[in-house]
Amino acid sequence: MIQTTFTEEYDVVVVGAGHAGCEAALASARLGLKTIVFTVSVNSIALMPCNPNIGGSSKGHLVREIDALGGEMGKNIDKTFIQSKMLNVSKGPAVHSLRAQADKADYSMTMRQVLENQENLTVKQAEVCELIIEDGAIKGVKIFTGGTYFAKAVVLCTGTYLRARCLCGEAITYTGPNGLMAANHLTESLIENGIELFRFKTGTPARIDRRSIDFSKMEEQKGDEKVVPFSFSTDPKSVEKEQISCYLTYTNEETHKIIRANLDRSPIYAGVIEGTGPRYCPSIEDKVVRFADKKRHQLFVEPEGLHTNEMYISGMSSSLPEDVQIAMYRTVPGLENCKIVRNAYAIEYDCINPVQLKHSLEFKKIKGLFAGGQFNGSSGYEEAGAQGLVAGINAAMYCLKKDPLIIDRSEGYIGVLIDDLVTKETHEPYRMMTSRSEYRLLLRQDNADLRLRKKGYKVGLINADQYNALLLKEKQIKDEIERLKTTYVGSNARIQDFMASKDSALLKSGIPLAELICRPELDYESIAPIDDNRPELPDDVREQVNINIKYEGYIERQKKQVAAFKKLEEKKLSEDIDYSKIKGLRLEASSKLNTFKPVSIGQASRISGVSPADISVLLVYLTDK
Amino acid sequence: MNTDTIAAIATGMTPSGIGIIRVSGEDAFKVASSVFLKKNGKIPEAYENRKAYFGYVHDNGTVLDEVILLTFVAPSSFTGENTAEIQCHGGILMMQKILELCLNNGARAAMPGEFTKRAFLNGKMDLSESEAVMDVIASKNDLALKNSVKQLRGSLYEKITDIREKILYETAFIESALDDPEHFDLEGYPDKLSVKLLSILHDLEKLSDSFDDGRILSEGVRTVILGKPNVGKSSLLNILAGSERAIVTEIAGTTRDTIEEKINIGGVLLHVIDTAGIRESDDIVEQIGVRKAMEMAEDADLVIMVVDSSTPLTPEDEEILGFIRTHEKKCVILLNKSDLESVIGPEEIACYTNNPVIMISAKDETGIDELKEFIVREYSKGLLKYNDEIFITNIRQKEALNSAIASLLCVAKSITEKMPEDFYSIDLTAAYESLGLIIGEQVDDDVIEEIFGKFCMGK
Structure with a gap:
């Protein structure tokens, strides 16, 4: 390594400026900490090297939660989306x-500007190659060109760059995504400091020249007429704009035949790939093998942006060799004459075993060292952003000697994500899914602000105006629900006519409006004609009122489940407990518990x-203590 | 963790033949040495595992009672700790005196359930076993305990596990469809789920009803012995039970004042239900007893009628024979007192019923083998019904069952109201967890409190 005596001092160092690093750096700087963020290339800030969209099933929840806490992802996609659904x-x-479909270049550039213009934040292109750790606490980092950056806290968000290796059939390059430089030096430093590493793998499909696609053979997928913004702070009017289309097509038996015939040339099936791939985001090879009886698989053809002809073929990621790729893509209706701009490839990278982290995303054994994003074994931009935000906030809290921000499983998908990562020993890239959240009826995308804004305010990322707006919203919802529960409509002719017009049972006597909303065929909006004194309320308030009344029974039952969950979470386990001394425990359990040192009975119960x-x-x- | 030494009266606080004071903990033998002397006036030199010492309890030299001291060395005891059990005469006053003596000599009064809690913490039993202890606490009998534990670990466990797996499968299917709609289709699913729910609900309701019945009956051929007073029913029962006598459970609080007994006859388990009629008591009660016995016999799989062959048939006998004729029960008629001169033979009985008749003498124990052969033969021919139905015996289990039923009814309601499928999982999960509470697969700290708090002192 190059020796120089150049040093600088910061509060917080963030390593990596992908989706996790951006959130971490912004959060830390916005909380007043002197922060520096390192990236191997300033051109790759907030890069979307895979799918050209943000959100989707359960991931959309994460983005809204990031926004509720004061993160940037939601705002950035609201500024740069080209289709929303x-x-x-x-x-x-x-x-x-x-x-939302993103204009990738715009998304990256816009986020880069936010970082560059953020007070307290320095952006630096450099490869971090060594951690400086003394007495179990982080002291700073060294970069490849020789400089030393001392810091109170460091957040590692290296994404898929650590010792990255890209595979396209027999062609192997030692680069990060999109041919960007890999970060090859930090791994050694991590190992030297006793950090356990995994090697994971993920992949991406080919990008195809739009001019070579016959869209008439595909099904057009338009955006929603009424676009809902991701950010609770975005003016809904600002997202009214012209949208572009995506297209739906399918693989077929011919495609599958070509894949099967060439499986031996796939690096995965040939055993060249060492890393573990995500089961929930399988390559087309995996799908053909795993769902052998499926005659076809869906493919979505999505634009990469407004200023490029590249189209992303969602659902068909692969690491097969180039010639096989060309042959298989050309079997797909509409892609018969396609020209590939960029080949599909698989990427392998180093990441950590996340059970080494606390819920604050700080390493259990190294004070002040935090980690977020794909480095923690997750997959996806949104999962990365969510962790980056929490890691950045907690690095700041650590510097400020305040309590860390911890979101539990009943408060947000972010809580589920982090708890799963640090507790469940996932040995594959972790992807967020609706089914991972036990209390999802309470953790809706529509109420992320009501769930988490107060936490964001307490941390300091949500300002007083935003906070007051939240309090007003809460009050409006509460008052309107109360009004609907106490406002009766009688069984007069006008009402009965209305009920008949809605195919709803006629009233036998007076009934509160709230009860009408509960009927399957009615809702808050549809009973407006018989609700004479209805106040004017914003869309989001009306939506909350409707959901809370209509699904009250379910919500109450789910709350009971949460109460039971909380009881076990509140039973704290001290770090000092030596589980091998508790005789009733089985050997496997006591050794697991000694390794994990769970914070509560609740967490202990989730350890496999x-x-x-x-x-x-x-x-x-505990009762004996 | 507390490792001090605890003591309590292990038998009930009612007068009984034998009273047991249990002392458990590191210093259990030290306590024993302070209060117990062997018959020869000496303290045992060493306390061996599972050994009985005959001697007396004394208070500073004053003899209180002649007792047997049983010692168990850790970990081979109920609690897993050193344990001394003093078996004294069963007067309440005596038991209390001896307990007090132990407390004055280094032991602490045990908290409710503390012995079992220690057994649990020392890995001697799991949670459901602990609960089983609570269930049979009234019987205060180790055999009963084992039986109840077996029941809990056996058929009920399997049944509940089976239902839980079914529920889990449905939840998993819905979740998969939500996360991967391309590969898991929910088209027509609600109707299919409705059908499955009905069958699960049926099973659960049957289990729940088994509690309401108050039929705390377990495995075995449900057997009732009928006969007028003093024909020798109790003698017969005693002969049959003999050394193979398994358990006697008094079922307090049920409307039927019965004694239920398990008897093993050549490998066939009889579940004999004794009515009050079997007890020797005054005539009025006996009358009620016979009626009651016939009521019980309505549900029986095997009826054994005992007739006194030395005296002519009475109207009572005829009433019972009438009952037998009108009920198609597997039945055998025993002509007892064959040691005396008989006035009734098989031919008299044949006027009333075609059921087999066996001559016995309870006094000389003759004819008993024939009876046993008859039972084994009928059983092996498959002509005797054997009750292996599962039942629940504990109010907490019933509550958990009922809450599972309520949750599944909510799912059914969601289907009827055409709610989106993702709503089902809230209640499916709740049902799954409620059932988990019954078999200890779901943890709830209330249950822990309840199990260890409700125990009587000595367990």
Whole structure:
């Protein structure tokens, strides 16, 4: 390594400026900490090296939660989206999910400007290659060109760049995504400091020249007429704009035949790939093997931006060799004559075993060292952004000697995400999914602000105006629900005519408006004609009123489940407990518990290898304390 | 963790033949040495595992009672700790005196459930076993305990696990469809789920009803012995039970004042229900007893009628024979007192019923083998019904079952109201968790409190 004596001092160092690093750096700087963010290339700030969209099922929830806490992702996509859709609207409100297609270049550039203009924040192009750790606490980092940056806290957000290796069939390059430089030196420093690493793999499909695609053979997918912004602070009028289309097409038996015939040339099936891939975001090879009886698989053809002809073929990521790729893509209706601009490829990278982290995303064994994003074994921009935000906030809290921000499983998808990562020993890239959240009826995308804004305010990322707006919203919702529960309509002719017109049972006597909203065929909006004294309220308030009344029974039952969950979370376990001394525990359980040192009975119960019987022993043990 | 030494009266606070004071903990033997002397007036030199010492309890030299001291060395005891059990005469006053003596000599009064809690913490039993202890606390009998534990770990466990797996499968399917709609289709799913729910609900309701019945009956051929007073029913029962006598459970609080007994006859488990009629008591009660016995016999799988062959048939006998004729029950008629001169033979009985008749003498124990052969033969031919139905016996289990039922009814309601499928999982999950509470697969700290708080002192 190059030796220089150049040093600088910061409060917080952030390593990496992808989706996690951006949130971490912004949060820390906005909380008043002197912050520096390192990136291997300033051109790759907030790069979207894979899919050209933000949000989607459960990921949309994460973006809204990031926004509720004072993060940037939602605002940035609101400024740069080119199509927006609310997914799953035929399902319940818990699984409604916002997804927006991004103009990738615009997204990256816009975020870069936000970083560059952020007070307290320095952006620096350099490869961090060494951690300086003394007495179990982080002191700073060294960069490849020789400089030393001392800091109170460091946040590692290296994404997929650590010892990255890209594979396209037999062609292997030692680069990060999009041919960017890999970060090859930091791994050694991590290992030297006793950090356990995993090697994960992910992949991306080909980008195809739009001019070579026959869209007439595909199904057009338009955006929503009424666009809902991601950010609670975005003016809904500002997102009214012309949108571009995506297209739906399918693979077929011919595609699958080509893939099967060339499986031996796939680096995964040939055993060249060492890393573990995500089961929930499989390559087309995986899908053909795993769902062998499926005759076709969906493909979405999505534009990469307004100023490029590149189209992203969603659903068809691959690491097969170039010639096989060309052949297989050309079997797809509309892609018969396609020209590939960029090949599909798989990427392998180093990341950590996240069970080494606390819920604050600080390393259990190294004070002041935090981690976020794909470096923690997750996958996806939104998962990265969420962790980056929490890691950045907590690095700041650490410097300020304040309590860390911890979101539990009943408060947000972010809580589920982090708790799963630090507790569940996932040995594959972790992707957020609706099913991972037990209390999802309470954790809707529509109420992320009501759930988390106060926490954002307490931390200091939400300003007084935003906070007061939240309080007003809460009051409006509460008052309107109260009004609907106490406003009766009688069984007069006008009302009965209305009921008949809605195919709803006629009234036998007076009934509160709230009860009408509960009927399956009615809702808050549809009973407006018989609600004479209805106050004028914003869309988002009306939506909350409707959901809270209509699904009250379910919401109450879910709240009971949360109460039971909280009881076990509140039973704290001290770090000093030596579990091997508790005789009733099975050997596997006591050794797991000693490794994890869970903070509560609740967390202990989620560790694999700790059985309900072991938890009972712990509970009884606690009553004896 | 507390490792001090605790003591309590392990038998109920009612007068009984034998009273037991249990002392458990590191210093259990030290306590024993302070209060117990062997018959020869000496303190045992060493306390061996599972050994009985005959001697007396004394208070500074004053003999209180002649007792047997049983010692168990850790970890081979109920609690997993050193344990001394003093078996004294069962007067309440005596038991209390001895307990007080132990407390004055280094032991502390045990909290409710503390012995079992220690057993649990020392890995001697799991949570559901602990709860089983609570269930049979009234019987205060280790055999009963084992039986109840077996029941809990056995069929009920399997049944609940089976239902939980079914529920889990549905939840997983819905979740998969939400996360991967391309590969999991929910088209027509609500109707399919409705059908499955009905069958699960049916099973759960049946289990729940088993509690309401108050039929705390377990495995075995449900057997009732009928006969007028003093024909020898109790003698017969005693002969049959003999050394194979398994358990006697008094079921307090049920409307039927019965004693239920398990008897193993050549490998066939009889579940004999004794009515009050079997007890020797005054005539009025006996009358009620016979009626009651016939009521019980309505549900029986096997009826054994005992007739006194030395005296002519009475109207009571005829009433019972009438009952047998009108009820198609597997039945055998025993002509007892064959040691005396008989005035009734099989041919008299044949006027009333075609059921087999066996001559016995409870006094000489003759004819008993024939009866046993008859039972084994009928059983092996599959002509005797064997009750292996699962039942629940504990109010907490019933509550958990009912809350699971309520949750599944909510799912059914969601389906009827055409709610989106993602709403189902809230209540499916709740049902899954409620059922988990029954078998200890779901943890709830209230249950822990309840289990260890409700125990009587000595357990």
